[in-house]
Structures are given as C-alpha cells and as structure tokens.
Amino acid sequence: MSAIIFRRLLAAIPVLFIIVSLTFVLMHNAPGSPFSTERHIPAPIMAELEKKYHLHGSFWRQYGDYLGDLVHGDLGLSTQYRNRTVNEIIAQSLPVSMVLGSLAYSFALFAGITLGGLAAVRHHKAGDRWLMFAALLGISIPNFVLALLFIRVIAIDLALLPVAGWGSLDQLILPALCLSVPFVASITRLTRGGLLEVLRLDFVRTARAKGLSETAVLFRHALKVAILPVIGYSGPAIAGVLTGSIVVETIFGIPGIGPFFVNSVLNRDPFMTCGVVLVFGLFLILCNLVADILYFVVDRRVTMQ
Amino acid sequence: MALRDIAPHPRTLVLAAGAAALGLALFLTFFYTFGGWTLSAPADLTICNGDEPQTLDPAVVTGQLEGRICLALFEGLTTRDAAGRIVPGMAQNWTISPDGKTYTFTLRPEAKWSNGEPLTARDFLNSWRRALEPATASEYAYQLYYLVNGEAYGTGKITDFSQVGVKAPDNRTLVVTLNHPTAYFLELASLQTLCPVYLPSIQKYGDDWIKPGRIVSNGPYVMKAWRLNDYILLEANPHYWKRVPIRRIKVLPTRDANTCFNLFYSGKTDLILDQSSLPPTLLPDLRKKAYFHTNAFGATTFMRFNVKRTPFNDLRVRQALALALDKQDVVDKILRDGEPIANTLVPPGNAGYDPPRGLVRDVDAARKLLAAAGYPGGRGFPDVNLLYSTKGSASSGIATEIQALWARDLGITSIHLRGQEWKVYLNSMGSIDFDMCLSRWVGDYNDPQTFIDMFVSDGGNNDTNWASARYDQMLAQSESIPDPAQRLRIFHDMEKLLVEDEAPIVPISFMVGAVLYDPHKLGGFEPNFVDDHRWGDFYIPGKKN
Numbered sequence: 001m002s003a004i005i006f007r008r009l010l011a012a013i014p015v016l017f018i019i020v021s022l023t024f025v026l027m028h029n030a031p032g033s034p035f036s037t038e039r040h041i042p043a044p045i046m047a048e049l050e051k052k053y054h055l056h057g058s059f060w061r062q063y064g065d066y067l068g069d070l071v072h073g074d075l076g077l078s079t080q081y082r083n084r085t086v087n088e089i090i091a092q093s094l095p096v097s098m099v100l101g102s103l104a105y106s107f108a109l110f111a112g113i114t115l116g117g118l119a120a121v122r123h124h125k126a127g128d129r130w131l132m133f134a135a136l137l138g139i140s141i142p143n144f145v146l147a148l149l150f151i152r153v154i155a156i157d158l159a160l161l162p163v164a165g166w167g168s169l170d171q172l173i174l175p176a177l178c179l180s181v182p183f184v185a186s187i188t189r190l191t192r193g194g195l196l197e198v199l200r201l202d203f204v205r206t207a208r209a210k211g212l213s214e215t216a217v218l219f220r221h222a223l224k225v226a227i228l229p230v231i232g233y234s235g236p237a238i239a240g241v242l243t244g245s246i247v248v249e250t251i252f253g254i255p256g257i258g259p260f261f262v263n264s265v266l267n268r269d270p271f272m273t274c275g276v277v278l279v280f281g282l283f284l285i286l287c288n289l290v291a292d293i294l295y296f297v298v299d300r301r302v303t304m305q
Numbered sequence: 306m307a308l309r310d311i312a313p314h315p316r317t318l319v320l321a322a323g324a325a326a327l328g329l330a331l332f333l334t335f336f337y338t339f340g341g342w343t344l345s346a347p348a349d350l351t352i353c354n355g356d357e358p359q360t361l362d363p364a365v366v367t368g369q370l371e372g373r374i375c376l377a378l379f380e381g382l383t384t385r386d387a388a389g390r391i392v393p394g395m396a397q398n399w400t401i402s403p404d405g406k407t408y409t410f411t412l413r414p415e416a417k418w419s420n421g422e423p424l425t426a427r428d429f430l431n432s433w434r435r436a437l438e439p440a441t442a443s444e445y446a447y448q449l450y451y452l453v454n455g456e457a458y459g460t461g462k463i464t465d466f467s468q469v470g471v472k473a474p475d476n477r478t479l480v481v482t483l484n485h486p487t488a489y490f491l492e493l494a495s496l497q498t499l500c501p502v503y504l505p506s507i508q509k510y511g512d513d514w515i516k517p518g519r520i521v522s523n524g525p526y527v528m529k530a531w532r533l534n535d536y537i538l539l540e541a542n543p544h545y546w547k548r549v550p551i552r553r554i555k556v557l558p559t560r561d562a563n564t565c566f567n568l569f570y571s572g573k574t575d576l577i578l579d580q581s582s583l584p585p586t587l588l589p590d591l592r593k594k595a596y597f598h599t600n601a602f603g604a605t606t607f608m609r610f611n612v613k614r615t616p617f618n619d620l621r622v623r624q625a626l627a628l629a630l631d632k633q634d635v636v637d638k639i640l641r642d643g644e645p646i647a648n649t650l651v652p653p654g655n656a657g658y659d660p661p662r663g664l665v666r667d668v669d670a671a672r673k674l675l676a677a678a679g680y681p682g683g684r685g686f687p688d689v690n691l692l693y694s695t696k697g698s699a700s701s702g703i704a705t706e707i708q709a710l711w712a713r714d715l716g717i718t719s720i721h722l723r724g725q726e727w728k729v730y731l732n733s734m735g736s737i738d739f740d741m742c743l744s745r746w747v748g749d750y751n752d753p754q755t756f757i758d759m760f761v762s763d764g765g766n767n768d769t770n771w772a773s774a775r776y777d778q779m780l781a782q783s784e785s786i787p788d789p790a791q792r793l794r795i796f797h798d799m800e801k802l803l804v805e806d807e808a809p810i811v812p813i814s815f816m817v818g819a820v821l822y823d824p825h826k827l828g829g830f831e832p833n834f835v836d837d838h839r840w841g842d843f844y845i846p847g848k849k850n
Contacts, residue, residue: 031728031729031732032726032727032728032729032730032731032732033728033732034728035444036728036731036732036735037367037444037731038731038745038746038747039367039444039445039765039766040735040764040765040766041444041765042446042447042459042460042765044439044459044460044461045439045442045443045444045446045459047439048439048440048441048442049442052442080359081357081359081360081533082359082360082362082365082512083360083361083362083512083513083515083516084533089533092532092533093533093534096535148563151567155567155571156567156570156571159571162571162573163564163567163568163570163571163573164559164564164567164568164573165557165568165573166535167535250560250561250564251561251563251564252564253557253559253560253561253564253568255532255533255534255535256534259534259560266726266727266728267728268728
C-alpha cells in the first residue's frame with residue numbers, strides 16, 4: 001500500500017506544476033498592474049518596484065525566476081503586503097483556517113451522521129420529512145445570510161456570543177456553526193441515503209435475526225457500510241473547509257486564508273494567488289488520497305492498485 | 306452476500322479512534338499555537354482601521370489607513386494638534402529665511418528613539434536619502450522633490466546626495482533648502498514620508514525591520530504585536546518626548562462594514578474612522594446618534610472628460626454637462642451622508658483661499674449650450690462610456706444616477722456605464738482609455754496646490770488630455786512668489802480656468818468622513834479639515850492619567 005501512496009504523491013507533482021503554471025499565466029495576462037494606485041508612479045520607481053518583485057523582463061524570465069524560487073520552497077513576495085513573503089502570510093493565516101475548519105467539519109460529521117441515522121430509521125415518517133426539509137434549507141441558504149442571521153439573533157439580540165473576532169474559544173462557535181451547516185445538511189442526506197440502501201441487505205437481516213437491538217444493528221453493522229459515500233464526499237469537502245471560507249472569515253473578521261482566494265486576485269498579487277492555489281491543490285490531493293485509503297480500510301471489497 | 310465478506314476489519318475501530326484522537330490533538334495544537342489565544346491582550350482603546358495595512362514603512366506608505374498607524378509609530382519634524390494645526394514635533398522650533406527657501410530646524414534635546422538612543426539631525430538626513438533613493442521604490446518620494454536636487458537624486462540623475470538641499474551641521478540642526486518658497490513645507494514635514502527611520506535596524510533585518518521585536522521608532526507608540534488580518538497592538542513609547550495618555554491601543558483591520566459596525570455596537574471597538582467601515586444602508590439612522598460624528602475630509606469626487614474624444618473636445622458640451630448636473634440629487638439619493646455639493650475642485654478649509662464660483666447648476670443654459678454644440682435635446686449625441694470603479698457600492702450608484710440625470714435634464718440617452726474592477730479601472734484611467742471617468746482625489750496636505758497641480762499639462766495625475774499653457778505658466782509663477790496672498794490669488798485664477806472656462810472636469814461633491822465614537826469614552830478627537838488625528842493626543846475622559 002505504501003508504494004501506491006508514494007506513486008500517488010509523485011503524480012501530484014506534475015498536477016501542482018500545471019495548476020501553478022496556469023495561475024501564473026492568467027495573473028500575468030490579467031489587466032491592471034499589482035502596483036497601480038490612484039497616484040501616478042514615476043517611471044524609475046515603477047522599474048525598481050518591478051525589479052524588486054521579480055516582475056521585470058520577459059514572461060519567460062519571470063516564470064523561470066518564479067519556478068526557480070518554488071523549487072527552493074520560496075513562494076515569492078506579496079506585492080500587496082509589502083514587507084511579507086507569501087510563505088509568511090500562509091504560515092500565519094492557514095493554521096487559523098484549519099482550526100476553524102477542523103472544528104466545523106468535526107461537528108458536521110457528528111451532527112450529519114446522527115441526523116442521517118435518525119432520518120433513515122424514521123423513513124417516510126414525519127421526522128424524516130422534517131429533517132430532509134431542514135437539510136434542503138441548510139444546503140440552499142447561503143453562508144452570508146446565515147451568518148448575518150446568527151449574528152443578529154445570537155450575538156446582538158441575545159448577546160450570548162461575540163459578534164466577530166479571533167483569539168478566544170467563544171469567538172469560534174458562531175463561525176464554526178455557520179461553516180458547518182451546509183456540510184451537516186449534505187452529510188445527513190448522504191448518511192440517510194446510504195443507510196436506506198444498506199438496511200435492506202442480507203447481513204442486516206442476519207444481524208437483526210441474531211436478536212441485536214436496532215441501535216446495535218444501525219451503528220455497529222449498517223453504518224460501517226453506509227458511511228462510504230460520506231467518506232468519498234469528505235475528501236474534497238475537508239480540503240475546502242480547511243483552506244478557509246471567504247464569506248465566513250470576512251463576516252466574522254477571522255484572520256484566516258479564505259479571503260486571500262479572492263482578494264489576492266483583486267489586488268493582482270501574482271505570487272500570493274499562485275500560493276493559495278498551490279495550498280488548495282495540495283490539500284485537495286492529500287485529502288482525496290486519505291479518503292481513498294479510508295475506503296480501503298473500511299471496506300475490504302475495495303482494493304488499492 | 307455473507308456477513309463476513311463485508312464486515313469491517315477489526316483494525317477499523319482502532320484506526321477510527323486513533324484518527325479522532327489525532328484530529329483533536331491537531332485542533333488543540335493549532336489553536337493554542339497559532340490561534341492567538343495568549344496574544345490577544347486587552348487594550349485601553351480599540352480602533353477599527355478599515356483594512357490590513359499594506360506596509361508600515363513610512364517611506365513606502367501611501368494610503369490613509371497605513372498613514373495613521375505610521376504616524377502613531379513615527380514622528381516628523383512637525384506634527385499636528387487635535388485641531389489639525391501644525392505644531393512642533395521632533396523639531397523644537399525652526400526659522401524660515403526671508404526668501405522662503407531655507408528652513409532651519411532645531412531638534413528637541415530630548416529627541417530619542419524607542420530604544421533610548423538619541424535621535425539626531427543625521428537620522429533625518431539619512432532617512433530622507435533612503436526615501437529618495439530609487440531602490441527604496443517609494444511611491445511618495447515626490448514629497449521630497451521640493452528639496453534642491455531632490456527630484457534629480459530621486460530619479461537617479463545624480464548620485465551624490467551631498468548636492469541635495471538638506472544638511473546636518475550638528476546633531477540638533479537640520480538645514481533644508483527648497484527649490485521654491487513652498488508655503489506648505491511645514492505640512493509636508495509632518496507627513497510619514499518625511500519621518501525618520503532607524504537605519505541600523507533596516508540594515509540588519511532588511512524588509513523585516515518593520516516587524517514587532519525589530520522595529521525601532523520615535524513616535525508616541527511602539528509596536529508590540531502585528532498579526533496579519535488580526536490586529537496590531539501599540540504601546541506608549543516610554544522614550545517619547547511627551548507623556549501619552551492612552552497606554553495600549555489595539556488596531557483591528559476589519560474590512561467588512563457590517564462587521565465593523567457590529568463590533569462597535571457590541572462595545573468591542575471604541576472608534577471607527579472611515580465611512581467605508583459603515584454599512585451605507587444604516588447611514589441615515591446612524592446620523593441621528595450621539596456617537597456619530599462627521600469630519601471634512603479634504604477630498605473631492607469629480608468627473609474627468611477625455612478632451613481629445615468627440616464630443617468632449619467641444620468646450621460647450623463639457624460646460625453643458627457640468628451646468629446641468631443635479632449634484633444635490635446625487636448626494637441625497639446615493640451618498641446620503643450630507644456631503645456638500647462641489648462646484649470647484651479645491652475643498653473648503655484652506656484659510657485665505659477664495660475659490661471661484663464654478664459652474665452653478667443652470668439647466669436652461671446647459672440646454673442652449675448643448676443645442677449650440679449640435680445636439681439639441683440630446684439628439685445625435687454620440688455613444689460615450691462612463692468609466693467607474695466597482696470597488697465599494699458608492700461609485701456604481703453615482704455613475705448610474707448621473708447617467709439618469711443627464712438623460713432627464715439634457716435628453717442624452719447614449720451614455721454607457723463601464724464599471725471596472727479597481728486595478729483595471731486605475732489602468733484605464735492612467736492610460737486615458739475612457740470618455741468620462743468618475744474620479745476622486747484626496748489631498749496630500751492642506752493647501753490648494755495638492756489639487757491644483759494635478760492638471761498641469763502632461764502631469765502624471767492629469768488623465769484628461771487637457772493641456773493649457775496658461776495654466777502651466779500660472780503654476781510656475783505661483784511657485785516663485787513668496788507672498789502667500791498673491792499666490793492664493795493665482796490659484797483662484799487657475800481654478801477658474803479649470804472648472805469654469807475650460808471645464809475638463811466636473812466637480813461633484815466634497816467628501817465627508819464619518820466617524821463613530823462615544824465622546825464620554827474617548828477625548829482628543831476633533832474634526833479637522835485634513836482628517837489627520839494623531840493617536841498620541843487621544844485620552845479617556847475622566848480617567849486620571
């Protein structure tokens with residue numbers, strides 16, 4: 001199995017190379033310069049700026065310089081945050097997003113699987129219908145609406161939690177909740193669907209015939225198989241949630257990496273944009289790999305090859 | 306299918322438990338290592354500053370939000386009091402030669418860096434050299450072009466700094482020689498670009514010198530912490546020449562207007578400094594609150610015409626559009642912040658400056674001019690575009706409203722809106738790739754010149770293709786006149802040419818800042834025309850300091 005993991009990681013290198021190169025080309029050709037401001041910049045100073053940030057000379061030279069830096073683990077300088085390297089920005093903001101994301105997703109897994117199980121057990125009863133309606137709402141209501149609603153009711157009207165900010169545990173609750181809602185909804189639906197299929201199978205009937213309680217049947221036997229779609233879904237979902245959300249992080253004033261996915265493009269910050277794309281790509285590849293390994297571990301029918 | 310074929314491997318449960326434990330451990334490690342848990346120290350004053358600073362290097366800073374923090378950390382030869390007046394800063398006093406070209410500053414004997422080392426005139430000289438050097442790539446270096454040979458050194462034409470008009474004959478004396486009698490040089494001396502920086506730290510750490518633990522400064526505050534997009538923590542500088550009333554200030558880079566207001570509303574922040582940090586829809590209600598304060602801003606919103614393109618190459622068309630524009634409607638319906646409408650470019654607040662009248666709204670006259678230009682009732686008016694930036698909600702609102710107003714009053718229906726992303730907009734404006742362009746200008750200092758000299762022929766910020774030999778000649782004349790009153794009279798004539806006789810631009814409104822704070826909780830904040838509030842003057846009323 002380790003050989004397969006090694007091969008998958010090796011294959012990730014050309015994939016990352018291609019996405020970074022594409023991003024670099026797009027940023028290079030985007031209209032507007034990273035250094036444009038409302039005030040005219042004299043030509044000699046503009047030339048110095050371009051030199052300092054390795055943005056002078058031909059496209060191939062800039063691209064070559066950047067790839068050379070990348071090989072040494074140097075993601076370049078941010079043109080927007082003048083005294084910071086991209087490495088430094090990512091090192092400061094990615095862990096923040098990961099803290100929030102891991103909390104949100106842990107909650108989503110816990111709540112989603114529980115609610116999905118409940119819905120499956122009460123299939124075609126009122127409880128199931130209400131849960132599925134709630135899940136539909138959870139998927140369809142955009143984050144920013146939910147976040148503002150939570151802030152208005154919980155943080156302002158009831159004054160139970162802080163409205164925004166970062167640094168204490170109570171400041172984590174609202175953003176993590178907002179972030180988790182769409183995942184809770186999806187996981188609920190996936191778990192319910194998986195369980196409904198599995199509950200009809202022979203081995204479940206056997207387990208029931210042995211006289212096991214319905215809870216034991218559900219959680220000890222059926223769920224282990226029914227969870228497979230959730231694992232498949234979680235790979236890309238975790239990659240997304242750990243690399244931050246622009247909406248939730250902006251609204252709650254959280255110093256994570258999420259807003260950089262949009263703002264670095266708007267600021268025409270070429271190396272920062274490539275940096276966040278690289279981070280997301282890396283997470284996506286790793287999380288999918290982990291999901292595949294988990295598939296193999298949970299379901300012995302799957303073979304790794 | 307038999308049960309044993311699909312039953313999970315016994316290791317599964319162990320693995321799952323292991324994964325859960327690992328996840329929890331990871332979460333806690335991340336949170337306590339990077340979460341800022343231990344770092345978020347309480348402060349005596351928390352300020353919402355609108356965005357994350359791009360840099361705090363005084364030589365490189367150009368933005369207002371960066372400038373504020375910079376001026377809490379650093380101080381120039383002069384500074385401002387709460388009312389915005391120029392007062393002595395690092396310089397105790399100064400003398401000006403009769404021709405207005407030589408300034409001799411005497412530094413305070415107690416002038417020190419935050420590490421306790423004495424601050425000397427050479428520090429100023431070397432810092433100015435650094436700001437001017439092309440390698441520093443300072444976009445504001447032109448604030449030092451007023452010095453003799455400043456521009457030549459800044460653009461690399463000469464490399465001998467001893468030819469530049471600044472000398473330090475002894476530790477406490479700085480002699481500055483200017484090209485022209487520059488009436489506002491004492492204002493410039495208070496800007497961050499002219500603040501001294503601690504060069505040993507820059508030589509040692511390079512770009513990292515500005516980070517906490519490395520930065521040495523000379524202003525009322527020193528930097529204790531700077532976490533990207535999280536907060537900056539400032540603490541009173543014990544070596545500053547004056548006692549600073551508020552000990553610790555926390556600066557939040559909160560970008561979202563709703564979040565800023567929520568923080569203020571729930572008591573988590575004490576001061577909001579920018580109108581862009583307030584939700585526009587709440588403005589009409591906020592204006593009635595005791596914690597709402599307005600502040601003139603020294604900035605103007607205006608429209609640029611590209612005078613090389615038809616129909617704006619025709620003066621009558623430009624004047625007609627200027628005369629017809631219902632600016633009050635734009636302010637009332639779109640801006641809703643009570644901004645005064647503008648018929649001139651230079652905002653009020655410059656003592657002694659008498660502005661021209663400008664083109665005051667007169668729709669009948671406008672219609673006649675438009676008809677004379679060949680477009681009676683707007684018929685036959687060519688397709689033109691109106692460029693604006695989509696950053697923030699105000700610009701697109703103003704552009705849409707103006708399009709509707711000119712259609713209503715002049716019958717022009719062929720104006721097409723062209724909203725562009727900020728950096729693209731700047732590019733289009735800089736290359737004059739537009740017919741009309743909604744613009745704004747924030748003055749660098751409190752003098753009409755910072756507005757007037759934009760429109761000199763081929764000026765870097767002219768961006769209208771308008772060129773007037775008479776205008777250039779008057780500007781040159783104003784620079785050599787030591788008599789302030791006569792200089793302001795020339796500016797009056799120049800502005801008349803700009804906004805009445807030639808009209809390459811249409812002024813729309815003078816921007817007003819909106820500030821939120823509770824006067825019972827914060828003192829030392831006075832509205833002033835330069836919108837420059839030094840944090841070292843803030844105090845907490847009733848608290849014994």
